[in-house]
Amino acid sequence: MSSHAWWQRGVIYQIYPRSFQDSDADGIGDLPGILTRLDYLQWLGVTAVWISPIHPSPMADFGYDISDYEDIDPVFGTPGDFARLVTELHRRDLKLILDFVPNHTSDQHPWFRASRSSRSDPQRNWYIWREPAAGGGPPTNWRSEFGGPAWTLDEATGEYYYHAYLPQQPDLNWREPGVRQAMHQVMRFWLDRGVDGLRVDAIHMLVEDESLQDNPENPLWRPGMSPARQLLRVHTCDRPETHHMIAGMRRVLDEYDDRILIGEAYLPIDRLMLYYGESLAGFHLPFNFHLLSTAWNAAAIAALVRTYEAALPSGGWPNWVLGNHDRARLINRVGGIAQARLAAMLLLTLRGTPTLYYGDELGMSDAEVPANLVQDPWEKNVPGLGLGRDPCRSPMQWSSAPGADFTNGEPWLPLGADFKRVNVMAESADARSMLSLYRALLRLRQSEPALTVGAYREVRSDADVFIYEREYEERRMLIALNFGTQARSMHHPHGEGSIVLSTDPGRLPGGPCHVLDLAALEGVVAVLETRPAVARSSG
Ligand code: NOJ
Ligand code: MG
Numbered sequence: 001m002s003s004h005a006w007w008q009r010g011v012i013y014q015i016y017p018r019s020f021q022d023s024d025a026d027g028i029g030d031l032p033g034i035l036t037r038l039d040y041l042q043w044l045g046v047t048a049v050w051i052s053p054i055h056p057s058p059m060a061d062f063g064y065d066i067s068d069y070e071d072i073d074p075v076f077g078t079p080g081d082f083a084r085l086v087t088e089l090h091r092r093d094l095k096l097i098l099d100f101v102p103n104h105t106s107d108q109h110p111w112f113r114a115s116r117s118s119r120s121d122p123q124r125n126w127y128i129w130r131e132p133a134a135g136g137g138p139p140t141n142w143r144s145e146f147g148g149p150a151w152t153l154d155e156a157t158g159e160y161y162y163h164a165y166l167p168q169q170p171d172l173n174w175r176e177p178g179v180r181q182a183m184h185q186v187m188r189f190w191l192d193r194g195v196d197g198l199r200v201d202a203i204h205m206l207v208e209d210e211s212l213q214d215n216p217e218n219p220l221w222r223p224g225m226s227p228a229r230q231l232l233r234v235h236t237c238d239r240p241e242t243h244h245m246i247a248g249m250r251r252v253l254d255e256y257d258d259r260i261l262i263g264e265a266y267l268p269i270d271r272l273m274l275y276y277g278e279s280l281a282g283f284h285l286p287f288n289f290h291l292l293s294t295a296w297n298a299a300a301i302a303a304l305v306r307t308y309e310a311a312l313p314s315g316g317w318p319n320w321v322l323g324n325h326d327r328a329r330l331i332n333r334v335g336g337i338a339q340a341r342l343a344a345m346l347l348l349t350l351r352g353t354p355t356l357y358y359g360d361e362l363g364m365s366d367a368e369v370p371a372n373l374v375q376d377p378w379e380k381n382v383p384g385l386g387l388g389r390d391p392c393r394s395p396m397q398w399s400s401a402p403g404a405d406f407t408n409g410e411p412w413l414p415l416g417a418d419f420k421r422v423n424v425m426a427e428s429a430d431a432r433s434m435l436s437l438y439r440a441l442l443r444l445r446q447s448e449p450a451l452t453v454g455a456y457r458e459v460r461s462d463a464d465v466f467i468y469e470r471e472y473e474e475r476r477m478l479i480a481l482n483f484g485t486q487a488r489s490m491h492h493p494h495g496e497g498s499i500v501l502s503t504d505p506g507r508l509p510g511g512p513c514h515v516l517d518l519a520a521l522e523g524v525v526a527v528l529e530t531r532p533a534v535a536r537s538s539g
Contacts, residue, residue, distance in 0.1 A: 004453050006095060007197065007260040007284060008317050010047035011348070011442060012355040016325045017051050017076055018062060019395045020358055022407035029395070029406070031077035031085055038088055040424065044361060044435075045442030048095035050199050050262075052325060054082070058108050060168035061377060063099075064201065065106040069186040086194040095196035097260065102183050102249075103202045104169040111182075112170050119157050126179050127170050128162035129154075130212065141214040142236055143228045145205075147381035150236070164205040164236065166377055174206055174245050184252045191253070197260030200249065200283070203275070204265040206242045209235035226387055238271055246275065246282045260284045269311050276316045285319045285353060291343075292327050296334050298483040302461030305350065305468075309456060318352025323360045329392045330357075331365045338521035341437055341503040342481055345523040348441040349470065349479045351456035356438075359396055362427055363434035366391035367416040375413060399425040432505035440501055444525065450475040451525075464488065465518070469528070476528040482518040490516045497528035 021033030031054065041049060053063035054076040063073070072082050089096050105112055114123040130139040130151070138151035138160055144167075151160040152167040162171050172179050187198060215231035246263065253261045263275050263283035275286035294304050312318055322343060323330045331340045340363055347354045369390040374380060379388025394413050398405035400420040416422065427433035445451040454472035461467065464484025470477045478497065482488050492514050499511045503523045513526040 005258065005260075005284075007048065007353055009446075009452050010095065010353065011045070011445070012048045012050055012097065012353060013041060013044070013046035014050045014324060014355060014357050015052070016358060016393055017054055018412060019393050019406070021396065021398075022409065022411075025407060025409035026075070027407050027409040027412045028075050030075065031072070031081040035081070035085055035088055038092055038094070041094060042092045043439075045439055045446060046356065047093075047446070048097055048196065049089065050097040050197075050355070051099065053099045053101060053201075058106055058168065060106070060166055062375070064101055065104070065108075065166065065169045066101055067106040067108040067110075069183075070189045083193070090194065096194070097197040097199055097262065098190055098195050099201055100187065100190075100198040101201040102172065102174070102245075103205050104163060104165060104171045107168045107170055111172075115170075116154050116157065116161070119159065123178070125176050126173055128173050128208065129157075129159045130162070131159060140212055140235075141231065142208075143215075143231055145226075145228045146378045147227050162208065164202065171205075171208070175210075175241075180245070180248060184248065187249065187252045188255070191256045191259060196258070197262065198249075198253070199262040199264065199287075200246075201264055203242065203246065203263045203283075204238045204267055205236065206245055207239040209239060211235070224385060226385065227382060238265070238267055243274065243277060243282060247277060250277065250281055250283070262287060269308055273311050273313055273316070276313050280313065280315055285317065287321055287355070288319050288352070289321050289324075291320055291322055291347070292324075292333070296339065296483070298461055298464050298466040298481065301346070301483070302458060302466045302468075305456075306458060309351070318350075319355065320347055320350050320352055321355045322347045323357030323392070324355075325357070325393055326389055327392060328386075329364060329366045330360050331363055332391075337363055337434065338503070339483075341434065342483060342521055342523045344434070344438055344441060345479070345501075345503050345525065346466075346481060348438075348445045349451055349477075349525060351454070351470065357392075359394075361435055361438040362397060362422050362424065364394070364397060364416055364422060365418065367394035367414055369394075369414060373414060397423040399423050437503060437505075444501055448475065448477060449473070450477045459492075465490065467492075467516075474530050476530050478513060478526040478528050479523070480513075480516050480518060480526070481523040482521060485520045487520055488516075488518045490518070492516055497526050499524045499526045501525045 018029050020029040021037050022029050023032040054072055055066045056068040056071050056073045057063045057065050072079055111126050114121050115127045133139050138149050142150040144150045145165050153160050163169050164171055213235050215235055218232045221230045253259050261283050263286045266289055272286050275283050290304050294300050334340055334343050376388045376390045390413055394416050395406035395411045397419040404415050404419045427435035450470045450472040454470040457469045459467040465482050467480045497513050499513050504519050
């Protein structure tokens with residue numbers, strides 16, 4: 001175990017800072033708020049916290065449009081609050097991972113202001129400027145992820161600039177050495193201040209094809225899908241040059257001891273694996289988002305785990321993500337509470353670092369956000385397709401008090417309608433709650449090396465049931481998950497042992513597991529006896 005790094009043994013918890021805890025009644029979460037909840041995180045049993053961006057930002061994309069990489073936005077607090085956060089997390093043996101947004105700045109960043117000021121500005125080439133197409137109009141057909149063209153004309157200088165996201169998020173030009181140096185300095189700035197790792201935003205969008213060709217049509221696009229997907233991102237996404245840039249970031253990170261670099265890339269498994277880098281000199285963890293998009297049944301999930309495990313480069317450490325601030329809440333994706341309990345058991349017993357999204361441990365669901373309260377620019381630009389991300393960003397539900405104890409003011413997004421029932425205070429007093437299940441799973445995972453760092457072996461899977469083992473030295477654990485809505489009884493051939501945890505709060509622990517009687521939508525974890533085969537057959 002000690003040969004594994006903290007991020008291999010640990011569990012990451014994502015905080016969306018606007019929505020976790022407000023301390024000054026402006027309805028927006030902040031760092032002093034987070035500071036008052038560190039005991040909760042420790043009690044829950046996670047070991048690292050990733051916080052979405054907290055830097056000065058006009059908030060066109062709620063912090064993913066940064067106007068100063070080396071400061072804290074006043075809405076979130078002060079550099080002093082940040083220093084306290086580092087100290088207090090470390091005092092509790094918790095790690096801190098910050099978001100690092102290299103693909104684009106805010107259009108209000110001084111670099112972009114200089115760059116757009118004239119064609120001959122020394123920083124002109126820090127962004128991606130192009131002449132209009134021959135007949136006028138944007139240089140290519142490239143689309144913004146958030147709807148509309150990916151090029152915006154700057155009237156004053158007569159050129160277009162490229163933005164993979166909003167016009168307020170111009171893309172940096174990573175081919176420019178000055179950009180690389182400046183962004184490496186940003187990394188050092190936070191690593192020098194004790195940050196344990198960086199989650200690198202939108203890495204698959206970092207570099208574009210210089211030849212400036214149009215992207216081809218996507219034959220699989222249908223109305224109702226994101227308009228950006230009408231084109232295949234052949235020239236704008238997952239470009240080979242990106243790996244050179246990642247290796248540069250990794251070298252900066254490796255100037256420091258024991259830090260982690262995580263990459264955000266939504267890519268097919270074979271492409272994702274390249275982000276570990278040649279000789280593993282890329283990301284420690286390229287985020288694995290495939291649980292967010294897989295069909296939710298035993299056969300599909302077992303096949304996903306099999307494919308992912310088989311595709312990992314030698315020495316590459318796996319990881320699994322079950323929710324984040326860009327996707328519908330777990331409970332809405334998997335179809336209900338029992339399914340979400342099963343998903344929690346899956347996430348926390350698979351091999352590889354798990355990442356939890358705040359509130360999923362309570363079973364929070366997507367909040368209703370009426371049209372007049374919509375905040376997310378994506379929903380505003382492309383309304384009605386369900387692309388908006390406000391519903392999964394609703395305030396953390398701490399108690400049944402007004403404001404859910406998230407705020408004493410008016411929350412920036414509406415609270416979930418169920419907050420009087422689904423909240424930390426109620427659930428921590430209820431042994432059958434989702435929160436109690438998460439705590440038990442986290443405690444089990446962190447106390448059993450077989451679950452933390454052990455080997456993975458699939459035992460069987462069919463349309464409804466997925467069974468696997470985890471093993472470390474002499475310890476073997478069995479995980480059996482019934483995704484079906486029928487009870488199932490199965491013989492486990494080498495399954496002497498006993499059940500230690502079930503997703504079904506009605507089951508008493510300690511039952512045998514050579515015959516597994518699983519209720520509908522039940523999952524169990526069992527400890528297997530590892531006696532030699534001879535002793536087993538005679539005993
Ligand atoms: C990915 C982030 O997770 C998302 O929230 C953001 O809008 C885009 N990158 C652009 O930064
Ligand atoms: Mg506040």
